[in-house]
Amino acid sequence: MRPRLWRLGPTRVYAPCNRHNVQTRPYPRQLLQKSPLSRVPGYFTDELLPKYMSSSASTRTAPAVEVGRIVPGARWDYRLHQLLEGGMSQSTVFKAEILPRKSDARPARWAAIKMAPNNRASLEALEREYDIYSMHNVASKSCFRDLYDVIGGNLNAGAGIEGLVFEWMDCTLANLSPKKYQRNPVIIKAIVDAVLHGLIALEMGKLISNPTAYCSLVSTLSILLPKWAIWALVRPCNPRQLGTCLQILVLPDGYRGAAQPFAMRAPEVYMGLGCIHRSSIWALAATLFCWVRPGVLGAANSQIPFSNEAWCIVKLRRLFPNWVVPPIEDDVCRCEFELADALIEESTPRVLEVSSLEEELEATPTLPEIKDLLRFMLIIDAQLRPTAAEVLRSKEYLALEKETQK
Incomplete structure (x- = not known):
């Protein structure tokens, strides 16, 4: 029996903007009737809408701190200098000045402080992040930024902490101009090295190979770089010389929620199969691809604001026209793929803007070695992805590495 469409009134349907951060926005029923959504049986149903509502993220509430305030840590005190906007985390992040106590030398002048909202899920996520950064296999690697201190707890235990204090890095990959650096093999290789060695460290630390493990999210916002290293590029260069490092954003391995950003989200995550080690390989390649050729992946120019996932799937189906999608068990994911297929059938101008991966790479103004590496990592089947x-x-x-030595 076909599920009954969800109706909240004679003229309007309230459609969720996305699966995991639900906001009920009214859309005229006429708009939905004209869209391919009307051909997808049961997209908004009695069974599915409660799933959307129950998975809604908690409202973000900032901690009771403000710029200029001095916050005590376990090792040093910190004067909050600037509230940072636009990050991936639900936490509130500040740039802060380290204030040494007595004769204690500070590691640097500036630090980044992540303060969790006052809810159980966010505080537990902060404790998990502390546990991972405290592991020797992570703390000893230069590809991860340093954990300096904790707020509201002690350095020997993660329980009860309210914030984490990290090494300050001047900018993210998102701040770096692709026009200036997209043909620079040194900086591309340094980024690739930092992310890949970070993922290997997590895997060797048994953080990915078991159900209670964690893996890292990769995006233009989680790849951190100091400005001095960018200004003084040296060839050849390694990640430690360049200072590139990875910010760990942790989630359980196999997590089935909307963990990765839309543009960096792996195909298997859209299919509801969960985020695994190879999902981060896809995310690395997608991050670099989005950096040198923005708009090809992700929710940009979406024609269906109430389902960004479906629009992202449209782009993936256009990039990989031979992609054979296996049967999808998750009801919501299956409906998103059906909606994407309906949009592709209509062949609207915005849909046709995205070409195959080969055509998009050919139009990308970067080095052939970088294109080859992206092509090698952007494998649609997670089991075949390296x-x-x-x-x-x-x-x-190795070809990219050789290019850095010229």
């Missing part, structure tokens, strides 16, 4: 170690051994990576 691991971090396999990427580092690949002829595509």
